Amino acid sequence: MIQLGGSVVAVALLVAFVRWLGVARPTPPLDAASAKALLDVEFPDHRPKATWIASDGAGLIARDGELALVLYKRGDGYVARDLPWSAVASLKPTSGRVTVRVSDARPTFAVSDDVWPPKELA
Protein backbone atom coordinates (compact mmCIF):
# COMPACT_ATOMS: atom_id res chain seq x y z
CA MET A 1 0.00 0.00 0.00
CA ILE A 2 2.84 2.38 0.90
CA GLN A 3 4.54 1.37 -2.32
CA LEU A 4 1.37 2.07 -4.28
CA GLY A 5 0.98 5.49 -2.67
CA GLY A 6 4.61 6.29 -3.49
CA SER A 7 4.08 5.24 -7.09
CA VAL A 8 1.00 7.44 -7.46
CA VAL A 9 2.98 10.41 -6.11
CA ALA A 10 5.88 9.64 -8.46
CA VAL A 11 3.52 9.54 -11.46
CA ALA A 12 1.91 12.83 -10.42
CA LEU A 13 5.32 14.49 -10.03
CA LEU A 14 6.51 13.28 -13.41
CA VAL A 15 3.32 14.50 -15.10
CA ALA A 16 3.75 17.89 -13.40
CA PHE A 17 7.34 17.95 -14.64
CA VAL A 18 6.16 17.30 -18.21
CA ARG A 19 3.59 20.05 -17.88
CA TRP A 20 6.34 22.41 -16.77
CA LEU A 21 9.23 21.49 -19.10
CA GLY A 22 7.86 19.05 -21.65
CA VAL A 23 8.02 20.13 -25.27
CA ALA A 24 4.85 19.17 -27.13
CA ARG A 25 4.66 19.19 -30.90
CA PRO A 26 3.81 22.59 -32.34
CA THR A 27 0.26 22.75 -33.70
CA PRO A 28 -0.18 26.15 -35.33
CA PRO A 29 -3.70 26.98 -36.63
CA LEU A 30 -4.49 25.12 -39.84
CA ASP A 31 -4.31 26.98 -43.13
CA ALA A 32 -5.16 25.76 -46.62
CA ALA A 33 -1.75 24.14 -47.15
CA SER A 34 -1.49 22.38 -43.79
CA ALA A 35 -5.12 21.27 -44.03
CA LYS A 36 -4.42 19.68 -47.41
CA ALA A 37 -1.29 17.98 -46.08
CA LEU A 38 -3.21 16.58 -43.11
CA LEU A 39 -6.04 15.31 -45.32
CA ASP A 40 -3.54 13.65 -47.66
CA VAL A 41 -2.01 11.75 -44.77
CA GLU A 42 -5.18 10.80 -42.90
CA PHE A 43 -7.53 10.20 -45.87
CA PRO A 44 -5.16 9.18 -48.66
CA ASP A 45 -7.88 7.40 -50.63
CA HIS A 46 -10.27 10.34 -50.64
CA ARG A 47 -10.24 13.39 -52.85
CA PRO A 48 -12.40 15.86 -50.96
CA LYS A 49 -13.76 18.57 -53.21
CA ALA A 50 -14.25 21.12 -50.46
CA THR A 51 -12.68 21.83 -47.10
CA TRP A 52 -13.87 24.03 -44.26
CA ILE A 53 -11.34 25.04 -41.60
CA ALA A 54 -12.66 25.94 -38.15
CA SER A 55 -12.37 29.67 -37.46
CA ASP A 56 -9.71 29.09 -34.77
CA GLY A 57 -7.81 26.76 -37.09
CA ALA A 58 -8.04 23.86 -34.63
CA GLY A 59 -9.82 21.42 -36.89
CA LEU A 60 -11.47 20.91 -40.25
CA ILE A 61 -14.33 19.24 -42.01
CA ALA A 62 -13.94 18.21 -45.62
CA ARG A 63 -16.59 16.81 -47.88
CA ASP A 64 -16.19 13.96 -50.30
CA GLY A 65 -19.61 13.42 -51.82
CA GLU A 66 -21.88 12.00 -49.11
CA LEU A 67 -19.03 11.57 -46.66
CA ALA A 68 -17.77 14.12 -44.16
CA LEU A 69 -14.08 13.80 -43.29
CA VAL A 70 -13.44 15.24 -39.84
CA LEU A 71 -10.11 16.15 -38.28
CA TYR A 72 -10.01 17.54 -34.77
CA LYS A 73 -7.30 18.35 -32.30
CA ARG A 74 -6.48 15.93 -29.49
CA GLY A 75 -3.50 16.98 -27.38
CA ASP A 76 -0.79 18.02 -29.82
CA GLY A 77 -2.09 15.98 -32.74
CA TYR A 78 -5.17 15.43 -34.88
CA VAL A 79 -7.70 12.62 -34.86
CA ALA A 80 -9.40 11.57 -38.10
CA ARG A 81 -12.97 10.32 -38.29
CA ASP A 82 -15.51 10.07 -41.08
CA LEU A 83 -19.28 10.15 -40.88
CA PRO A 84 -22.22 10.66 -43.22
CA TRP A 85 -22.38 14.19 -44.57
CA SER A 86 -26.05 14.37 -43.56
CA ALA A 87 -25.06 14.01 -39.88
CA VAL A 88 -22.83 17.07 -40.20
CA ALA A 89 -25.19 19.11 -42.38
CA SER A 90 -28.01 18.81 -39.84
CA LEU A 91 -25.97 20.27 -36.94
CA LYS A 92 -26.89 23.61 -35.34
CA PRO A 93 -24.09 25.87 -34.15
CA THR A 94 -24.70 27.62 -30.84
CA SER A 95 -22.71 30.62 -29.57
CA GLY A 96 -20.00 30.23 -32.14
CA ARG A 97 -19.39 26.52 -31.76
CA VAL A 98 -20.65 23.37 -33.36
CA THR A 99 -20.31 19.92 -31.79
CA VAL A 100 -19.83 16.83 -33.91
CA ARG A 101 -20.61 13.38 -32.56
CA VAL A 102 -18.09 10.67 -33.50
CA SER A 103 -17.86 7.18 -32.03
CA ASP A 104 -15.56 8.00 -29.12
CA ALA A 105 -15.53 11.78 -28.77
CA ARG A 106 -17.57 14.92 -29.22
CA PRO A 107 -15.18 17.44 -30.74
CA THR A 108 -16.31 21.04 -31.07
CA PHE A 109 -15.38 23.42 -33.85
CA ALA A 110 -15.32 27.22 -33.78
CA VAL A 111 -17.59 28.85 -36.38
CA SER A 112 -17.25 32.54 -37.29
CA ASP A 113 -20.93 33.04 -38.08
CA ASP A 114 -23.89 30.81 -37.35
CA VAL A 115 -24.34 29.88 -41.00
CA TRP A 116 -24.42 26.10 -41.24
CA PRO A 117 -23.44 24.16 -43.18
CA PRO A 118 -20.57 26.48 -44.02
CA LYS A 119 -20.71 27.93 -47.51
CA GLU A 120 -17.47 26.16 -48.46
CA LEU A 121 -19.17 22.79 -48.06
CA ALA A 122 -22.74 23.52 -49.09
Next chain:
Amino acid sequence: MLKAPFDPVQLAIPFFVLAIVLEILLGRFGKAKANYETRDTAMSLSMGLGSTIAGVVFGGVVFATTVGVYQHRLFTIPMTAVWAWVAVFFLEDLTYYWFHRLAHERRFWWASHVNHHTSTHYNLSTALRQTWTGGVAGTWLLWLPLSFLGFPPAMVAIQKGISLVYQFWIHTEAVGRMPRWFEAVFNTPSHHRVHHARNPRYLDANYAGILIIWDRMFGTFIPEVDEEPCRYGTVKNLGNFNLLHNVFHEWVGIAKDVAGAKSPKEALGYVFGPPGWSPDGSRDTSHTLKAKWRARVGFE
Protein backbone atom coordinates in the same frame (compact mmCIF):
# COMPACT_ATOMS: atom_id res chain seq x y z
CA MET B 1 14.02 -22.51 -7.66
CA LEU B 2 10.42 -21.44 -8.02
CA LYS B 3 10.04 -17.85 -6.84
CA ALA B 4 12.46 -15.31 -8.33
CA PRO B 5 14.67 -13.72 -5.63
CA PHE B 6 14.37 -10.34 -7.37
CA ASP B 7 12.41 -8.68 -10.17
CA PRO B 8 14.55 -6.83 -12.73
CA VAL B 9 11.64 -4.51 -13.58
CA GLN B 10 11.11 -3.40 -9.97
CA LEU B 11 14.85 -2.79 -9.59
CA ALA B 12 14.92 -0.69 -12.75
CA ILE B 13 12.07 1.68 -11.85
CA PRO B 14 14.29 4.43 -10.34
CA PHE B 15 16.40 4.28 -13.48
CA PHE B 16 13.25 4.57 -15.64
CA VAL B 17 12.20 7.72 -13.78
CA LEU B 18 15.65 9.33 -14.08
CA ALA B 19 15.91 8.48 -17.76
CA ILE B 20 12.50 10.03 -18.47
CA VAL B 21 13.48 13.22 -16.61
CA LEU B 22 16.71 13.36 -18.58
CA GLU B 23 14.90 12.85 -21.90
CA ILE B 24 12.42 15.64 -21.09
CA LEU B 25 15.33 17.97 -20.29
CA LEU B 26 17.23 17.03 -23.46
CA GLY B 27 14.10 17.84 -25.43
CA ARG B 28 13.56 21.12 -23.59
CA PHE B 29 17.10 22.34 -24.21
CA GLY B 30 17.13 21.20 -27.82
CA LYS B 31 19.83 18.59 -27.30
CA ALA B 32 17.73 15.71 -28.61
CA LYS B 33 14.44 15.01 -30.34
CA ALA B 34 11.95 14.33 -27.57
CA ASN B 35 8.32 15.43 -27.52
CA TYR B 36 6.23 15.09 -24.39
CA GLU B 37 2.56 16.04 -24.13
CA THR B 38 1.06 16.22 -20.65
CA ARG B 39 -2.06 14.10 -21.06
CA ASP B 40 -0.29 11.59 -23.25
CA THR B 41 2.41 11.12 -20.61
CA ALA B 42 -0.18 10.93 -17.84
CA MET B 43 -1.92 8.12 -19.68
CA SER B 44 1.31 6.21 -20.36
CA LEU B 45 2.43 6.40 -16.73
CA SER B 46 -1.02 5.50 -15.40
CA MET B 47 -1.08 2.49 -17.67
CA GLY B 48 2.32 1.46 -16.31
CA LEU B 49 1.20 1.79 -12.73
CA GLY B 50 -2.08 -0.02 -13.37
CA SER B 51 -0.35 -2.85 -15.17
CA THR B 52 1.85 -3.60 -12.15
CA ILE B 53 -1.32 -3.78 -10.03
CA ALA B 54 -2.96 -6.06 -12.62
CA GLY B 55 0.24 -8.12 -12.53
CA VAL B 56 -0.16 -8.65 -8.80
CA VAL B 57 -3.83 -9.63 -9.25
CA PHE B 58 -3.10 -12.18 -11.99
CA GLY B 59 0.35 -13.08 -10.66
CA GLY B 60 -0.98 -15.79 -8.35
CA VAL B 61 -2.71 -17.71 -11.12
CA VAL B 62 0.21 -17.34 -13.50
CA PHE B 63 2.71 -18.45 -10.86
CA ALA B 64 0.63 -21.43 -9.70
CA THR B 65 0.12 -22.61 -13.30
CA THR B 66 3.81 -22.22 -14.11
CA VAL B 67 4.85 -24.20 -11.02
CA GLY B 68 2.24 -26.84 -11.87
CA VAL B 69 3.73 -27.27 -15.33
CA TYR B 70 7.29 -27.24 -13.95
CA GLN B 71 6.43 -30.15 -11.67
CA HIS B 72 5.84 -32.24 -14.81
CA ARG B 73 9.05 -31.05 -16.51
CA LEU B 74 11.02 -33.12 -19.00
CA PHE B 75 14.46 -32.19 -17.71
CA THR B 76 15.89 -30.46 -14.66
CA ILE B 77 17.86 -27.46 -15.84
CA PRO B 78 20.22 -25.96 -13.24
CA MET B 79 19.76 -22.25 -12.64
CA THR B 80 23.47 -21.91 -11.85
CA ALA B 81 24.76 -23.07 -15.24
CA VAL B 82 25.92 -20.47 -17.74
CA TRP B 83 24.68 -22.53 -20.68
CA ALA B 84 21.21 -22.55 -19.12
CA TRP B 85 21.15 -18.74 -19.05
CA VAL B 86 22.35 -18.57 -22.64
CA ALA B 87 19.63 -21.02 -23.65
CA VAL B 88 16.87 -19.24 -21.76
CA PHE B 89 17.99 -15.92 -23.26
CA PHE B 90 17.43 -17.19 -26.80
CA LEU B 91 14.35 -19.31 -26.10
CA GLU B 92 12.60 -16.59 -24.09
CA ASP B 93 13.32 -14.05 -26.80
CA LEU B 94 11.96 -16.41 -29.46
CA THR B 95 8.84 -16.92 -27.33
CA TYR B 96 8.49 -13.17 -27.03
CA TYR B 97 8.68 -12.78 -30.80
CA TRP B 98 5.78 -15.18 -31.37
CA PHE B 99 3.76 -13.75 -28.51
CA HIS B 100 4.21 -10.26 -29.97
CA ARG B 101 3.38 -11.35 -33.50
CA LEU B 102 0.19 -13.07 -32.29
CA ALA B 103 -0.66 -9.97 -30.27
CA HIS B 104 -0.66 -7.92 -33.47
CA GLU B 105 -2.09 -10.33 -36.00
CA ARG B 106 -5.10 -11.69 -34.06
CA ARG B 107 -7.72 -9.39 -32.60
CA PHE B 108 -8.33 -11.23 -29.32
CA TRP B 109 -4.72 -10.68 -28.27
CA TRP B 110 -4.51 -7.29 -29.98
CA ALA B 111 -7.35 -6.14 -27.69
CA SER B 112 -4.89 -6.38 -24.82
CA HIS B 113 -1.70 -5.32 -26.59
CA VAL B 114 -3.22 -2.32 -28.41
CA ASN B 115 -2.90 -0.45 -25.11
CA HIS B 116 0.86 -0.25 -25.65
CA HIS B 117 0.38 1.31 -29.08
CA THR B 118 -2.17 4.07 -28.51
CA SER B 119 0.30 6.85 -27.79
CA THR B 120 0.83 9.24 -30.67
CA HIS B 121 4.20 9.96 -29.11
CA TYR B 122 7.32 7.88 -28.98
CA ASN B 123 9.37 8.63 -25.92
CA LEU B 124 10.58 6.72 -22.88
CA SER B 125 7.22 7.13 -21.14
CA THR B 126 5.62 5.19 -24.01
CA ALA B 127 7.61 2.13 -22.89
CA LEU B 128 5.69 2.15 -19.60
CA ARG B 129 2.31 2.16 -21.37
CA GLN B 130 1.66 -1.50 -20.56
CA THR B 131 -1.56 -3.47 -20.79
CA TRP B 132 -3.86 -4.24 -17.87
CA THR B 133 -5.61 -7.15 -19.53
CA GLY B 134 -2.72 -9.43 -20.49
CA GLY B 135 -3.75 -11.89 -17.78
CA VAL B 136 -7.20 -12.22 -19.36
CA ALA B 137 -5.80 -12.51 -22.87
CA GLY B 138 -3.77 -15.48 -21.63
CA THR B 139 -0.66 -14.79 -23.66
CA TRP B 140 1.40 -15.78 -20.61
CA LEU B 141 0.52 -19.40 -21.51
CA LEU B 142 3.04 -19.15 -24.34
CA TRP B 143 5.90 -19.13 -21.82
CA LEU B 144 4.77 -22.39 -20.17
CA PRO B 145 6.70 -24.66 -22.59
CA LEU B 146 9.93 -23.23 -21.13
CA SER B 147 8.91 -24.48 -17.70
CA PHE B 148 7.82 -27.79 -19.21
CA LEU B 149 11.28 -28.13 -20.73
CA GLY B 150 12.68 -27.69 -17.24
CA PHE B 151 13.74 -24.08 -16.90
CA PRO B 152 12.99 -23.06 -13.30
CA PRO B 153 10.04 -20.61 -13.14
CA ALA B 154 12.29 -18.07 -11.37
CA MET B 155 14.75 -18.19 -14.24
CA VAL B 156 12.05 -17.60 -16.84
CA ALA B 157 10.57 -14.76 -14.75
CA ILE B 158 13.96 -13.06 -14.45
CA GLN B 159 14.65 -13.37 -18.18
CA LYS B 160 11.18 -11.96 -18.98
CA GLY B 161 12.01 -9.03 -16.70
CA ILE B 162 15.40 -8.48 -18.35
CA SER B 163 13.67 -8.36 -21.74
CA LEU B 164 11.16 -5.77 -20.53
CA VAL B 165 13.93 -3.64 -19.04
CA TYR B 166 15.92 -3.90 -22.28
CA GLN B 167 12.91 -2.71 -24.25
CA PHE B 168 12.60 0.43 -22.16
CA TRP B 169 15.51 2.34 -23.66
CA ILE B 170 14.53 1.70 -27.29
CA HIS B 171 11.36 3.80 -26.91
CA THR B 172 13.01 7.04 -27.91
CA GLU B 173 13.52 9.39 -30.82
CA ALA B 174 16.63 10.79 -29.17
CA VAL B 175 18.76 7.97 -30.60
CA GLY B 176 19.02 7.87 -34.39
CA ARG B 177 20.90 4.75 -35.43
CA MET B 178 23.19 2.49 -33.43
CA PRO B 179 26.40 1.08 -35.01
CA ARG B 180 25.66 -1.13 -38.00
CA TRP B 181 26.59 -4.41 -36.28
CA PHE B 182 24.29 -3.55 -33.37
CA GLU B 183 21.36 -2.73 -35.66
CA ALA B 184 21.93 -6.07 -37.40
CA VAL B 185 21.57 -8.16 -34.27
CA PHE B 186 19.66 -6.22 -31.63
CA ASN B 187 16.31 -4.50 -31.40
CA THR B 188 17.02 -0.74 -31.45
CA PRO B 189 15.19 2.58 -31.24
CA SER B 190 15.12 2.68 -35.05
CA HIS B 191 13.62 -0.82 -35.42
CA HIS B 192 11.08 -0.29 -32.67
CA ARG B 193 10.02 3.15 -34.01
CA VAL B 194 8.93 1.25 -37.11
CA HIS B 195 7.01 -1.15 -34.89
CA HIS B 196 5.09 1.76 -33.31
CA ALA B 197 4.43 3.55 -36.60
CA ARG B 198 1.01 3.73 -38.22
CA ASN B 199 2.27 4.46 -41.73
CA PRO B 200 0.98 1.63 -43.97
CA ARG B 201 4.56 0.97 -45.08
CA TYR B 202 5.55 0.09 -41.52
CA LEU B 203 2.53 -1.91 -40.28
CA ASP B 204 2.98 -5.39 -38.77
CA ALA B 205 6.75 -5.34 -38.53
CA ASN B 206 9.64 -5.71 -36.08
CA TYR B 207 8.09 -7.83 -33.34
CA ALA B 208 11.46 -8.41 -31.68
CA GLY B 209 12.10 -8.24 -27.96
CA ILE B 210 15.88 -8.07 -27.55
CA LEU B 211 17.12 -9.66 -30.79
CA ILE B 212 15.97 -8.39 -34.20
CA ILE B 213 17.27 -11.61 -35.79
CA TRP B 214 13.85 -13.30 -35.42
CA ASP B 215 12.18 -10.70 -37.64
CA ARG B 216 14.92 -11.15 -40.20
CA MET B 217 14.48 -14.94 -40.03
CA PHE B 218 10.69 -14.98 -40.20
CA GLY B 219 10.25 -12.21 -42.78
CA THR B 220 8.72 -9.47 -40.65
CA PHE B 221 11.66 -7.07 -40.65
CA ILE B 222 11.11 -3.60 -42.13
CA PRO B 223 13.90 -1.00 -41.87
CA GLU B 224 13.21 2.62 -40.98
CA VAL B 225 13.76 4.85 -44.00
CA ASP B 226 14.66 8.50 -43.55
CA GLU B 227 12.37 9.61 -46.42
CA GLU B 228 9.33 8.43 -44.48
CA PRO B 229 9.35 9.53 -40.83
CA CYS B 230 7.29 7.36 -38.49
CA ARG B 231 3.87 8.63 -37.43
CA TYR B 232 2.96 6.99 -34.15
CA GLY B 233 -0.15 5.44 -32.73
CA THR B 234 -2.76 3.10 -34.14
CA VAL B 235 -4.30 3.11 -37.60
CA LYS B 236 -7.43 4.63 -36.07
CA ASN B 237 -6.11 6.78 -33.27
CA LEU B 238 -7.98 7.07 -29.97
CA GLY B 239 -10.50 9.89 -30.03
CA ASN B 240 -10.05 10.97 -26.41
CA PHE B 241 -7.77 10.82 -23.36
CA ASN B 242 -10.04 8.61 -21.27
CA LEU B 243 -7.89 6.03 -19.45
CA LEU B 244 -10.58 3.35 -19.22
CA HIS B 245 -11.43 3.84 -22.87
CA ASN B 246 -7.79 3.12 -23.66
CA VAL B 247 -7.81 -0.02 -21.53
CA PHE B 248 -11.05 -1.55 -22.76
CA HIS B 249 -11.98 -0.04 -26.14
CA GLU B 250 -10.97 -3.01 -28.27
CA TRP B 251 -12.60 -5.50 -25.88
CA VAL B 252 -15.80 -3.46 -26.10
CA GLY B 253 -15.44 -3.39 -29.88
CA ILE B 254 -15.15 -7.19 -29.99
CA ALA B 255 -18.21 -7.60 -27.74
CA LYS B 256 -20.30 -5.29 -29.92
CA ASP B 257 -19.25 -7.05 -33.12
CA VAL B 258 -19.92 -10.50 -31.68
CA ALA B 259 -23.34 -9.37 -30.45
CA GLY B 260 -24.15 -8.27 -33.99
CA ALA B 261 -22.66 -11.33 -35.71
CA LYS B 262 -25.01 -13.28 -37.96
CA SER B 263 -23.37 -16.68 -37.52
CA PRO B 264 -20.89 -18.44 -35.24
CA LYS B 265 -18.37 -18.27 -38.08
CA GLU B 266 -18.71 -14.48 -38.21
CA ALA B 267 -18.34 -14.27 -34.44
CA LEU B 268 -15.13 -16.31 -34.62
CA GLY B 269 -13.84 -14.01 -37.34
CA TYR B 270 -14.46 -10.96 -35.19
CA VAL B 271 -12.66 -12.51 -32.21
CA PHE B 272 -9.77 -14.39 -33.81
CA GLY B 273 -9.43 -12.78 -37.21
CA PRO B 274 -6.88 -10.05 -37.85
CA PRO B 275 -7.69 -6.66 -36.30
CA GLY B 276 -10.10 -4.89 -38.67
CA TRP B 277 -11.55 -8.13 -40.04
CA SER B 278 -15.19 -7.91 -41.15
CA PRO B 279 -17.42 -10.42 -42.97
CA ASP B 280 -17.81 -8.21 -46.05
CA GLY B 281 -14.29 -6.79 -45.98
CA SER B 282 -15.64 -3.27 -45.55
CA ARG B 283 -13.16 -2.42 -42.79
CA ASP B 284 -9.44 -1.99 -43.16
CA THR B 285 -6.92 -4.54 -41.97
CA SER B 286 -3.20 -3.93 -42.14
CA HIS B 287 -3.19 -6.08 -45.30
CA THR B 288 -5.72 -3.90 -47.10
CA LEU B 289 -4.00 -0.74 -45.89
CA LYS B 290 -0.68 -1.96 -47.22
CA ALA B 291 -2.26 -2.98 -50.52
CA LYS B 292 -3.85 0.46 -50.95
CA TRP B 293 -0.56 2.12 -50.08
CA ARG B 294 1.32 -0.01 -52.62
CA ALA B 295 -1.27 0.89 -55.26
CA ARG B 296 -0.90 4.59 -54.44
CA VAL B 297 2.88 4.73 -54.56
CA GLY B 298 2.81 2.60 -57.71
CA PHE B 299 0.57 5.09 -59.50
CA GLU B 300 2.16 8.26 -58.26
